Amino acid sequence: MRASKRLATAVVGAALLIGCVSGPAVSQGSGTGADTGAAARAESRVLVFSKTGGFRHDSIPDGIAAVKELGAAHGFAVDATEDAGAFTARNLDRYDAVVFLSTTGDVLNEAQQGAFERYIRRGGGYVGVHAAADTEYDWAFYGGLAGAYFQSHPAIQPATVDVEDRGHPATSGLERAWNRTDEWYNYRSNPRERAHVLASLDESSYTGGTMNGDHPIAWCQEYQGGRAFYTGGGHTKESYAEPAFRQHLLGGIRWVTGEAQADCRPENGYQSLFDGTTESLSAWRQAGPGSFELSDDGTLTSSGGLGMLWYADSGFGSYSLKLDWKMASASGDDNSGVFVGFPASDDPWSAVNNGYEIQIDATDVPERTTGSVYSFQSADIKKRDRALNPPGEWNTYEIRVEGERLRIWLNGVKINDFTNTDPVRSLRDGHIGIQNHGAEDRVSFRDIRIKELPARTAASAAPSPGD
Numbered sequence: 001m002r003a004s005k006r007l008a009t010a011v012v013g014a015a016l017l018i019g020c021v022s023g024p025a026v027s028q029g030s031g032t033g034a035d036t037g038a039a040a041r042a043e044s045r046v047l048v049f050s051k052t053g054g055f056r057h058d059s060i061p062d063g064i065a066a067v068k069e070l071g072a073a074h075g076f077a078v079d080a081t082e083d084a085g086a087f088t089a090r091n092l093d094r095y096d097a098v099v100f101l102s103t104t105g106d107v108l109n110e111a112q113q114g115a116f117e118r119y120i121r122r123g124g125g126y127v128g129v130h131a132a133a134d135t136e137y138d139w140a141f142y143g144g145l146a147g148a149y150f151q152s153h154p155a156i157q158p159a160t161v162d163v164e165d166r167g168h169p170a171t172s173g174l175e176r177a178w179n180r181t182d183e184w185y186n187y188r189s190n191p192r193e194r195a196h197v198l199a200s201l202d203e204s205s206y207t208g209g210t211m212n213g214d215h216p217i218a219w220c221q222e223y224q225g226g227r228a229f230y231t232g233g234g235h236t237k238e239s240y241a242e243p244a245f246r247q248h249l250l251g252g253i254r255w256v257t258g259e260a261q262a263d264c265r266p267e268n269g270y271q272s273l274f275d276g277t278t279e280s281l282s283a284w285r286q287a288g289p290g291s292f293e294l295s296d297d298g299t300l301t302s303s304g305g306l307g308m309l310w311y312a313d314s315g316f317g318s319y320s321l322k323l324d325w326k327m328a329s330a331s332g333d334d335n336s337g338v339f340v341g342f343p344a345s346d347d348p349w350s351a352v353n354n355g356y357e358i359q360i361d362a363t364d365v366p367e368r369t370t371g372s373v374y375s376f377q378s379a380d381i382k383k384r385d386r387a388l389n390p391p392g393e394w395n396t397y398e399i400r401v402e403g404e405r406l407r408i409w410l411n412g413v414k415i416n417d418f419t420n421t422d423p424v425r426s427l428r429d430g431h432i433g434i435q436n437h438g439a440e441d442r443v444s445f446r447d448i449r450i451k452e453l454p455a456r457t458a459a460s461a462a463p464s465p466g467d
């Protein structure tokens with residue numbers, strides 16, 4: 001099949017170094033910066049498949065029209081078919097993703113199923129919409145790909161969707177509480193352990209939910225070599241005229257085709273340190289000049305500096321820290337970072353001199369650019385560039401500390417593995433913080449969460465999902 005297109009950010013290694021190793025990261029205005037234009041890319045192509053062997057939704061024509069309109073507006077070609085004969089190796093090889101749009105029942109024969117399985121294993125993309133979960137109950141591969149099978153549904157009614165992950169392009173434009181009307185499916189199993197849940201239903205907001213308060217309604221996953229996104233919305237014709245739902249669907253398509261990156265590993269057991277509310281900021285303190293501005297959508301944006309907002313309620317020893325961030329400038333020259341492993345102090349330079357910074361700015365030399373342990377170790381630049389979303393789009397870091405070992409994932413891709421050997425510093429206990437660098441540097445953060453891990457030495461840290 002055609003290779004997925006990734007928007008890479010080129011980093012210039014010969015940029016001028018300004019400042020010393022002990023200082024905070026410094027923006028490199030004299031460098032050539034990130035190449036956010038990137039090389040010209042081939043147009044993505046998407047196949048919409050809407051064959052039904054059972055109930056047929058009258059919204060299917062509206063859904064096809066919506067995907068075609070999204071494709072025309074966002075640079076991907078769209079073909080639509082109800083002919084299962086399209087599922088051959090040669091034909092599927094033309095497409096970056098296949099959208100199962102409210103398919104129902106048995107829609108593919110054994111040979112066609114085999115062709116689709118091979119397509120996914122070679123890196124193909126799957127988007128399941130609504131009744132895609134009411135499809136191919138006897139095909140185990142498809143059940144795993146879709147994530148869960150349909151069980152039942154109550155009457156069409158309004159409900160509140162709790163958006164759990166706003167770093168993914170399918171949900172990044174949504175409020176935490178998304179109120180909308182649709183036909184809300186109950187599923188035979190909960191996909192949370194296998195897939196990454198993006199949004200779930202608040203069962204107290206409507207009648208007829210049967211999943212005991214944990215009711216995923218949209219999720220994504222890497223599956224046997226390919227990418228899969230499913231949304232339970234899309235029963236009604238009105239869904240496909242709804243701007244928020246259209247953006248939700250577009251984000252899922254962009255992720256499965258590789259046009260946007262996100263962390264779709266299962267995520268369980270994290271506690272929130274900052275959830276977008278003023279109340280959650282009570283545990284944080286500003287060190288040094290500048291500040292962070294809290295917007296109505298729960299985003300913190302840096303203002304002025306050099307300073308740092310740090311979590312003062314407690315330090316951490318062995319943990320996985322996740323947070324979403326984005327840069328504002330088109331060049332990627334927005335200096336900021338995430339600090340870990342520093343002692344409690346209202347002096348931001350204490351974090352610089354005693355902890356480690358994971359850099360965000362995309363325009364400096366390798367050991368001082370996105371994904372680096374600042375001034376100590378560069379990220380794997382090729383992996384980093386493939387995983388990095390451009391300025392203006394959200395990215396997700398996982399920063400995992402176990403003993404003196406520090407590992408960094410960008411949008412689900414491991415890009416750095418660093419071990420502290422400096423006797424003056426230690427990662428075994430310390431605080432975490434986010435940097436506000438200067439008036440010209442605007443970086444936004446949201447959804448900061450942490451999961452404490454069993455204490456391990458760097459040598460004994462066992463591989464975890466995503467390694």
